[in-house]
Amino acid sequence: MKLATILQAILLTADKPLSLEQLEGYFAPEEHIARSAIRSALQELQGSCDGQSFELVETASGFRLQTRVAFQSWVQRHHEEKPSKYSRAFLETLALIAWRQPITRAEIEEIRGVAVNASIIKTLLERDWVRVIGHKELPGRPEMLGTTRQFLDYFNLKSLDDLPSLAEMKGLDVDQLPLVLAGA
Amino acid sequence: MKLATILQAILLTADKPLSLEQLEGYFAPEEHIARSAIRSALQELQGSCDGQSFELVETASGFRLQTRVAFQSWVQRHHEEKPSKYSRAFLETLALIAWRQPITRAEIEEIRGVAVNASIIKTLLERDWVRVIGHKELPGRPEMLGTTRQFLDYFNLKSLDDLPSLAEMKGLDVDQLPLVLAGA
Amino acid sequence: MMETGFTPSPVLPPQGGMGVQTEMPFAVVRGEKIVAMPEDLYIPPDALEVFLEAFEGPLDLLLYLIRRQNFDICDIPIAHITEQYVAYVELMKEFNLDLAAEYLLMAAMLAEIKSRLLLPRQAMVDEEEDPRAQLMRQLQEYEQCKQAAGELDTLPRLERDHWLAQTAADFPRLPRPQPQVSLQELLLAFQDVLKRADMFSHHQIRREHLSIRERMTHVLALLQGKAFVPFESLFRLEEGRRGVVVTLMAVLELLKAHLIDVTQSEGAYAPLYVRPVGAVLEGAGI
Numbered sequence: 001m002k003l004a005t006i007l008q009a010i011l012l013t014a015d016k017p018l019s020l021e022q023l024e025g026y027f028a029p030e031e032h033i034a035r036s037a038i039r040s041a042l043q044e045l046q047g048s049c050d051g052q053s054f055e056l057v058e059t060a061s062g063f064r065l066q067t068r069v070a071f072q073s074w075v076q077r078h079h080e081e082k083p084s085k086y087s088r089a090f091l092e093t094l095a096l097i098a099w100r101q102p103i104t105r106a107e108i109e110e111i112r113g114v115a116v117n118a119s120i121i122k123t124l125l126e127r128d129w130v131r132v133i134g135h136k137e138l139p140g141r142p143e144m145l146g147t148t149r150q151f152l153d154y155f156n157l158k159s160l161d162d163l164p165s166l167a168e169m170k171g172l173d174v175d176q177l178p179l180v181l182a183g184a
Numbered sequence: 185m186k187l188a189t190i191l192q193a194i195l196l197t198a199d200k201p202l203s204l205e206q207l208e209g210y211f212a213p214e215e216h217i218a219r220s221a222i223r224s225a226l227q228e229l230q231g232s233c234d235g236q237s238f239e240l241v242e243t244a245s246g247f248r249l250q251t252r253v254a255f256q257s258w259v260q261r262h263h264e265e266k267p268s269k270y271s272r273a274f275l276e277t278l279a280l281i282a283w284r285q286p287i288t289r290a291e292i293e294e295i296r297g298v299a300v301n302a303s304i305i306k307t308l309l310e311r312d313w314v315r316v317i318g319h320k321e322l323p324g325r326p327e328m329l330g331t332t333r334q335f336l337d338y339f340n341l342k343s344l345d346d347l348p349s350l351a352e353m354k355g356l357d358v359d360q361l362p363l364v365l366a367g368a
Numbered sequence: 369m370m371e372t373g374f375t376p377s378p379v380l381p382p383q384g385g386m387g388v389q390t391e392m393p394f395a396v397v398r399g400e401k402i403v404a405m406p407e408d409l410y411i412p413p414d415a416l417e418v419f420l421e422a423f424e425g426p427l428d429l430l431l432y433l434i435r436r437q438n439f440d441i442c443d444i445p446i447a448h449i450t451e452q453y454v455a456y457v458e459l460m461k462e463f464n465l466d467l468a469a470e471y472l473l474m475a476a477m478l479a480e481i482k483s484r485l486l487l488p489r490q491a492m493v494d495e496e497e498d499p500r501a502q503l504m505r506q507l508q509e510y511e512q513c514k515q516a517a518g519e520l521d522t523l524p525r526l527e528r529d530h531w532l533a534q535t536a537a538d539f540p541r542l543p544r545p546q547p548q549v550s551l552q553e554l555l556l557a558f559q560d561v562l563k564r565a566d567m568f569s570h571h572q573i574r575r576e577h578l579s580i581r582e583r584m585t586h587v588l589a590l591l592q593g594k595a596f597v598p599f600e601s602l603f604r605l606e607e608g609r610r611g612v613v614v615t616l617m618a619v620l621e622l623l624k625a626h627l628i629d630v631t632q633s634e635g636a637y638a639p640l641y642v643r644p645v646g647a648v649l650e651g652a653g654i
Binding site (some may be wrong): 008012015048053054057064066068072075086088089090091092094095096098099111112113114115126138153154156157163164166167173177 | 370424425426427428474491506509510512514515516517518519520521523524525526527528529530531533534535537584
Binding site (some may be wrong): 193196197200237238240248249250251253255256259260267269270272274275276278279280282283284285286296311315317318319320326330338340341343344345347348361 | 395437531532533534536537539546550553554556557558564579581591619627644
């Protein structure tokens with residue numbers, strides 16, 4: 001039995017990404033499967049996905065087989081409703097937690113200029129995309145929020161470094177601000 | 185895009201076998217996919233499974249891709265890991281079903297203020313602690329959930345009457361809980 | 369420009385799709401009657417609420433006004449934008465919209481900045497940070513947040529762009545240890561959720577209630593998959609008087625909730641039948 005095919009069978013029946021260590025755990029000691037062998041079998045598996053509807057990806061918590069984006073329109077029809085779109089408030093809150101972690105609710109509110117909707121934070125915590133990673137040494141010891149591995153998995157990222165970098169905002173020279181006093 | 189590969193994507197993401205008619209439903213009329221084309225693409229798909237860890241099988245209710253028996257011993261190890269603890273959301277959902285049955289998902293959502301995670305309900309059903317006891321006469325005929333005998337057995341209860349009432353719980357001191365339960 | 373000190377500019381929500389209305393009843397802004405909606409501020413009154421909802425908050429609105437006129441954040445004509453923003457907030461007030469406090473705060477801040485700019489330069493206290501700088505920074509930060517949100521939304525996402533590829537494997541499951549739960553944990557969870565839902569004060573559920581709920585579950589289970597069952601078959605005499613009463617109350621509760629129907633065949637004293645609501649429809653479909 002080819003190791004790459006065994007790994008395919010394991011990954012096609014796993015309900016979450018599996019790390020190299022976890023994959024190693026599927027083999028009994030007497031099978032004598034070294035980690036390096038698993039690594040090269042994964043490469044072989046990746047190659048064998050050419051021409052298939054699925055591909056091997058590595059995300060934060062490990063490897064998984066997923067369908068390619070090109071098949072999205074057909075696969076989506078399993079579900080009658082379109083996948084729900086996240087609201088702007090949801091995306092902005094999540095984006096701040098992802099790019100600015102660790103961050104407190106108060107800091108999110110300050111940047112967005114509006115109160116944080118408690119149910120958004122709750123949904124993020126429950127989806128396991130966000131977690132409390134500590135408390136800030138301030139009165140009330142507010143919670144500091146950060147993203148989880150599941151968040152990275154969900155967005156096909158290996159680490160936070162893979163988040164797109166944001167355009168640098170221009171520095172400013174206050175005295176150059178035009179003083180247009182319209183109507184004055 | 186090859187039809188056989190599209191069918192592969194559909195079958196790899198379906199949670200049940202799909203009949204020829206159902207497969208046909210994945211294509212829009214303007215795609216002009218005849219049933220005979222699907223039939224021959226399925227044959228092609230079957231052929232392409234050579235060397236893969238899975239095969240195309242036709243069951244009573246339709247076609248599905250399944251892991252070949254040869255890989256059984258590895259695939260079975262998915263479940264060897266230690267049981268994790270149930271989440272807060274899981275316990276709250278179970279508690280609401282126990283104390284407020286019959287209850288619909290929407291009602292649970294209303295009380296908890298967040299969407300009910302489908303996998304929680306699935307786990308509860310799989311563990312035989314919860315079952316669907318009917319449908320509410322509302323648009324969409326939502327399922328009403330209630331607890332089972334297995335639930336009572338697990339928690340050593342003779343009947344739901346043995347669950348502490350709200351009045352008893354009110355002002356209940358957490359540290360005193362074991363005593364209260366022991367006395368019940 | 370209008371006498372109202374109102375320097376309107378075309379304002380439409382980012383999503384667009386708003387109808388243009390020509391004749392409408394008008395409002396009083398700053399004590400001045402406005403007879404016609406400013407030409408380039410075509411927002412039908414009914415749509416104002418929708419318009420407000422299209423923005424995530426005061427910064428979003430401000431950013432929109434700035435972008436709409438193609439200003440770089442770094443050189444916003446503060447006074448100009450301030451007037452526009454304040455006029456806009458005023459207009460919304462006229463239509464009795466519940467303005468979030470955040471919008472009013474922003475209006476106040478803009479007004480403050482503008483008033484400072486009108487003062488001679490040296491009047492600005494040195495130690496205090498220039499409020500313009502603070503506003504710029506806030507706007508820049510918010511714009512970056514918007515950009516990040518946009519980036520996040522375009523990342524390929526599981527269950528939207530990709531799905532887990534899975535093959536079926538109905539191999540006999542090796543017995544799998546399940547997580548353990550204690551009744552105590554369950555109680556605490558229930559207590560928590562109720563505390564959160566603030567229901568303690570409103571609902572006092574007595575002991576009897578649970579047994580009736582349990583019996584409701586039983587009755588519904590008995591009815592499941594059946595077109596109807598005889599009324600008497602729901603009762604178990606060996607349970608005694610209390611059991612019978614509980615069953616009867618459960619049936620009444622279910623009737624009240626429109627979950628079951630009770631029917632009687634023709635004739636006095638004819639047997640009663642209980643059926644789940646909608647059973648007839650289901651039965652016909654099978």
